[in-house]
Amino acid sequence: MADLDRPLSLAPSTPRRHLYSAPIDSRTPGDAVAGTAKGRSTTDRWTTTSTKDAMTSTQDDALDLAELARSHLTPVLGRYFERSWSHGVGHRLFDTAGRAYLDFANGIAVSALGHAHPAVTAAIHAQVDRLTVPTMAIGYSEPPVRLAAALAETFPAPLDTVMFLNSGSEAIEAALKLARRSTGRPAIVSFRGGFHGRTFGAASVTSSSLNYRRGYEPLLPQVHILPFPAVYRDFGGDEDRATATCLQALRDLVASVVPPETIAAALIEPVLGEGGYSPAPAPFLRGLRAFCDEHGILLIADEVQTGFGRTGRMWGFEHAGIVPDIVCLAKAIANGLPLSAIVSSRDLQNRWGRGAHGSTFGGNPVACAAGLAVLQTIREGRLVENAAARGSELTAGLGRIMAEDDRIGDVRGPGLMVGAELVIDRESRAPDGDTTDAVLARCADAGLLLLSCGVQHQVVRWIPPLDVTPAEVLEGLEIFADALGSVPRRTETRA
Secondary structure (H helix, E strand, O other): OOOOOOOOOOOOOOOOOOOOOOOOOOOOHHHHHHHHHOOOOHHHHHOOOOHHHHOOOOOOOOOOHHHHHOOOOOOOOOOOOOOOEEEEEEOEEEEOOOOEEEEOOHHHHOOOOOEOOHHHHHHHHHHHOOOOOOOOOOOOOHHHHHHHHHHHOOOOOOOOEEEEEOOHHHHHHHHHHHHHHHHOOOEEEEEOOOOOOOOHHHHHOOOOOHHHOOOOOOOOOOEEEEOOOOHHHHHOOOHHHHHHHHHHHHHHHHHHOOOHHHEEEEEEOOEOOOOOOOEOOHHHHHHHHHHHHHHOOEEEEEOOOOOOOOOOOOOHHHHHOOOOOEEEEOHHHHOOOOOEEEEEOHHHHHHHOOOOOOOOOOOOHHHHHHHHHHHHHHHHOOHHHHHHHHHHHHHHHHHHHHHHOOOEEEEEOOOOOEEEEEEOOOOOOOEOHHHHHHHHHHHHHOOEEOEEEOOOOOEEEEOOOOOOOHHHHHHHHHHHHHHHHHOOOOOOOOO
């Protein structure tokens, strides 16, 4: 049996260099890999090219991928930008004209270690040379076995058993199936503004946008969507009222709508993601845990975006001092490779039953090798602590900008999951998605990638890499402040 405490033999440790102690390298991934193959350290590519050179040295100058995509690539997918991307190195994403952008979008919180991270890249290349085909249906391979053990070590008891899947939506689907089958109950509770995915079951518990539900009804039956304690947007900044009101909604549900003994699970994001980067108050999460315990209901934490140190704790639920029954993971788990997981107790998955769920590609050995490198890098680099420290600097900096511009109505969020909500004015709190759109466009023109969220896209979401530096936080803040200042003030609300 493999020794789970030793480093993965196929992914030897690689010397690490802080990603921002060196100038930007504009070489394409192929150039970097070729250099590694010739015996150079994988960290060499962080150290050799100036920012000026990076603007002009890519091989696929000004290739218009948006134009090429028009004939055959689906028009269904929404995009924040219509830019054409070439490659990424460190915390910079390069377009096909060779221009570098400070990437605080990170594939929507996926590339938590930035682009082409040396340790992750080395692990991927080593595993590709050994085994790429998933073998979970016919036995075991080392990377998923070891990654399951490594993940379990990051969770409190009794969360000790991992099932691998491919995406956040798949993890939610699996969690819902596990909850229903293991409890024998049909009903699910989720919370308004939550985004849990776009597959059928995941869309049924999602309410961050009507577009994800429109035209697909009837969705799953017995799903009850209750108010989320969005302190700023819905409760005027009163956390106590938000907590009390939303806990009362739970009690009202089981008093007059659905018997508590028919509810299988309650599903929640510790911090709303697409719904507006609103943290659930810790007293609410503790009250929700107590409510679930009282009625034998499973608590599912959707940590797809909040997990892996994003909030300044390894898992978002830790801020409230609770332990969920099921946790859903994805996004940052493999720094860009498709992988997700659910984590629960062994007893719960035993009750689910052999063959009750499965996946052809879940636990792909290459993705799992990358996942091991991600966990090792987070641990050895103390990146959870870095997320907390840099997040404090980011929040303080946004607070200074807010003091100068009253179109920022609120700055909120733990660690490096920070939302800045733009409003017409602070008195009305009318959301200002148009200004947000304009600011993000100007930030991109100036070399900073940020995304929006919220029902009217009025929240600027800040999701820098976990190993972002103070200098980069400052760089991002300066670009954002200039962009906001350059956008004329609006006086009317968005229709």
